[in-house]
Amino acid sequence: HHRTLPPSYGNGGILLIGGGQEGGRRAGTENVPYIVGMGRAAELLGTKNTDSGGVVMVQLEANAAHMEAMRRRLLQNLTSQLGGSHQVKPNGPSDPAHRLPNTLSVGLRNVHSGQLLANIGHEVAASAGAACHSNDEDSISAVLRAMKVPMEFAAGTLRLSVGPSTTKEDIDQAADIICQEAKRQ
Numbered sequence: 202h203h204r205t206l207p208p209s210y211g212n213g214g215i216l217l218i219g220g221g222q223e224g225g226r227r228a229g230t231e232n233v234p235y236i237v238g239m240g241r242a243a244e245l246l247g248t249k250n251t252d253s254g255g256v257v258m259v260q261l262e263a264n265a266a267h268m269e270a271m272r273r274r275l276l277q278n279l280t281s282q283l284g285g286s287h288q289v290k291p292n293g294p295s296d297p298a299h300r301l302p303n304t305l306s307v308g309l310r311n312v313h314s315g316q317l318l319a320n321i322g323h324e325v326a327a328s329a330g331a332a333c334h335s336n337d338e339d340s341i342s343a344v345l346r347a348m349k350v351p352m353e354f355a356a357g358t359l360r361l362s363v364g365p366s367t368t369k370e371d372i373d374q375a376a377d378i379i380c381q382e383a384k385r386q
Contacts, residue, residue, distance in 0.1 A: 264365040269302040271363040271372050276305055278376035283309065283383060290354045292345065305361045308354025312383045317359070321382045325375045328360040357383075 246261040258266070280289040292306040293299075309317075314329035321327075330342045345355045359379070363372070 265302040267365060268363050268367070269297075271367045271369070272300075272302060272305045273297065274369060274372045275361060275363065275376055276307060278373060279307060279309070279380060282376060282380040290350070292348060292350055292354075292358060303363050305359075305363075307359055307361070308350055309357035309359065309383050310353050312357030312386050314357050314359050317357070317379070317382050317386065320385075321378050324378050326362075327379075330355075330358050330360070 246259070246264070248260045249257050250260060250263060251257050252263070276289070276291055280286060283289050288310045290308045290310070291297075291300075292308055318327060318329055330345065341350075341352065341355045345358060350358065361375070
């Protein structure tokens, strides 16, 4: 439903469609603290820092490089601990440069990701399947099917994320926990 404005607020036409905030004068309320926070985050990401080798990098680039290194380490740990590339398959573009730096979608052969996460979810934050996966645990997401992920890997797909503050120790510990549970299956 929409509200019209009294003549003192305009020519009596519809200003915004939605709820009746501000006594019916407009719809919607901006979340000012979040807007300020997003502005500050953008400002911080644009700052320049000098790394230990004297190279000046924009913080956004430094964060992306760090997260990519952590994602790569996580994939390497999973692959080496679970028996190689015939047991662990990253989903997505074959060229890692075309993947998100902070996200690893990986299929573990003949593992049930829902069961794995039920057993380790209190230790490792991860998701099963694709981001748009339904809650039906026995189905494979349309995204994984469209990506032609083989069934033996799709059922064991995990989505793992890293961040600017993720450490090598965090990665190693998470990989150890995941691998121990995967081997139980």
